[in-house]
Amino acid sequence: MRCDRVWINARLATLDPEREGLGEVDRGVVAALDGRIAYAGPQAEAPAFDAAQTIDCEGRWITPGLIDPHTHLVFAGDRAHEFELRLAGASYEEIARAGGGIVSTMTATRAASKADLVATALPRLDALIAEGVTTVEIKSGYGLSLEAELKCLRAARALADHRRIDIRTTLLAAHAVPPEFRHDPDSYVDLVCSQMIPAVAAAGLADAVDVFCETIGFTRAQARKVFEAAHRHGLKIKIHAEQLSNQNGAALAAGLMALSADHLEHLDADGIETMAASGTVATLLPGAYYFTREHQCPPVEALRAAGVPMALATDCNPGTSPLTSPLLVMNMAATLFRMTVEECLAGVTREAARALGLSDRGVLRIGKVCDLALWDIERPAELVYRMGFNPLHARVWKGH
């Protein structure tokens, strides 16, 4: 078989659902041709390869390249001061209602140039890449005006000119009501629907539209309007739902065939049932749960029982999850949410791909994009078990 590269003497965690568990292959081979997987499976069953380059993995493990399906990587400034206020007893909601929170990052982000936003996002992106991330979703949501949201999405897309990574972008103009609309949030929602979504869709700058459905964000009725506008313009939808309270946002979004509903600490049985029926992915964000010291875990057992797919993400943002480590996310998901090793690894690969509507990656299987992470570990559980340690040996993006 002709191929560009072949990785031999590897142990594979294919995450292929057609295989058991992690889809493990003890003596495995992966071959790449034109950026796709030409073969992934047992060495014993592999064809003879005519490869330009052969890499001996010396027994290392290969997983699919990691996917971070929920980040707010593009923003200016930081919120360390708010962190100190919270340490002194203030709550996230109190700070937001007093004009801090998302709106304070909005002020810094509006003042920044696109070049500034790219420059400040790159170190965060590099931290993800250093842990084997090959696809990342980046939301806008700190511009909150047509011009500033476009600038954030352009900055997010421009990151792909600087690093070897796939970027998916999501318009999150409905993240917070900007101060100029404080007394008339519905007019801001109208602006999002009648100007921002059409402009972003026309410019091809976003793959999806997201809404923060919450008492300090947007109501269900407002979220529905935004989702309907997104659909009119051919964009997929996602939601920040049931993070701080139960607004039944996940059920609304799932009923409209959302790709994912994210956070979900306060998700109820109706939300779970609707998500299961629509195949909407539950993207869990243990970094935000940890950092805000939430008291209620997402209903992982019930999601599992209902067969709702579960993805994991860093939620990298300045306010509730200044986190750029998918490895630590897995550890937190296991220790805090009692997810299994298999669920954690699927959460940052196969299910993360599903949360982005990407069926061409996230598993090691013939025909999928050849994004790989090679690890210096003895068993996959180490990727979940260790804290603050990065055993990445090499990262392969599109076969290179």
Ligand SMILES: N=CN[C@@H](CCC(=O)O)C(=O)O
């Ligand atoms: N929940 C809403 N949005 C972000 C937090 C944004 C912020 O506080 O800056 C999140 O996903 O946690």
Ligand SMILES: [Zn+2]
């Ligand atoms: Zn978020």
